[in-house]
Amino acid sequence: MNMIHTYLGKTIRYEVKYKNRTSIGISIDSYGNIEVQAPKRTSDERVIQVLEANWDLILQKTEEMMDRLDGPQEKVYENDESFLYLGRHYPIKIYQDKNRAQDHVAFVGENLHIYVKQLDDEKMKQALKRFYYQQCKALVETSIASFQPNFKTKPRSIKITDNKRTWGTCDAKHHLTFNWRLAMAPKEVIDYVVVHEMCHMVHLNHDRSFWRLVGKIMPDYKEKEKWLALSNWKMTV
Numbered sequence: 001m002n003m004i005h006t007y008l009g010k011t012i013r014y015e016v017k018y019k020n021r022t023s024i025g026i027s028i029d030s031y032g033n034i035e036v037q038a039p040k041r042t043s044d045e046r047v048i049q050v051l052e053a054n055w056d057l058i059l060q061k062t063e064e065m066m067d068r069l070d071g072p073q074e075k076v077y078e079n080d081e082s083f084l085y086l087g088r089h090y091p092i093k094i095y096q097d098k099n100r101a102q103d104h105v106a107f108v109g110e111n112l113h114i115y116v117k118q119l120d121d122e123k124m125k126q127a128l129k130r131f132y133y134q135q136c137k138a139l140v141e142t143s144i145a146s147f148q149p150n151f152k153t154k155p156r157s158i159k160i161t162d163n164k165r166t167w168g169t170c171d172a173k174h175h176l177t178f179n180w181r182l183a184m185a186p187k188e189v190i191d192y193v194v195v196h197e198m199c200h201m202v203h204l205n206h207d208r209s210f211w212r213l214v215g216k217i218m219p220d221y222k223e224k225e226k227w228l229a230l231s232n233w234k235m236t237v
Helices: 044-053 055-070 121-150 180-184 187-199 208-217 221-234
Strands: 002-007 010-019 025-028 034-039 082-085 088-096 104-108 111-116 157-161 168-170 175-179
Touching: 002 044, 010 044, 010 055, 025 055, 034 044, 044 055, 082 121, 082 180, 104 121, 111 121, 121 157, 121 175, 121 180, 121 187, 168 187, 175 180, 175 187, 180 187, 187 208, 187 221
Parallel strands: 010 034, 088 111, 157 175
Antiparallel strands: 002 010, 025 034, 082 088, 104 111, 168 175
């Protein structure tokens, strides 16, 4: 049954399905469609009560899904454009200095300051990428040191790459690589990717033993995978 409801100035469309269950559940698919699963003989008034009680979360999730469908928006290199770092959006502030020897990016308070010799989009983009490479290397090395007590073997090398197809790799000789975009993810998500690749030092394949080891070290790893699946589209410069 397809329904429409308006509350606090916002209107949503949703579908109600009545099933053999004891409580009302709300799900939102990857296209932003809202489905309410309700026990049989649940009144319309009760469904509305549950929707309104979860209104802010429903709007947030549907907007996230719609943004994801729109795909990554092309970044503009102007003051107050925002970029992800450790799971948060930070506005940039651009400063030109024609006497600078090298373009540079640094945190100042709650802003990312970009210091450049020329006001050129490509040069600012490259400066940001260097910043993320450096930050990713430091974050990954810290994470590896933190989880090393769980492993008898140590990585032979750690490299930050621009591989768009994967977040990390581990080869048979225990050389680890990580995607520089990981610096945009929350710290706990970076930790998951690190644990994932370190577990490959023990089990090269994604077999049951591998996932058992991942789960032993990080029981909630599926939540981290979910964050990457839903957010990777906006991890860009």
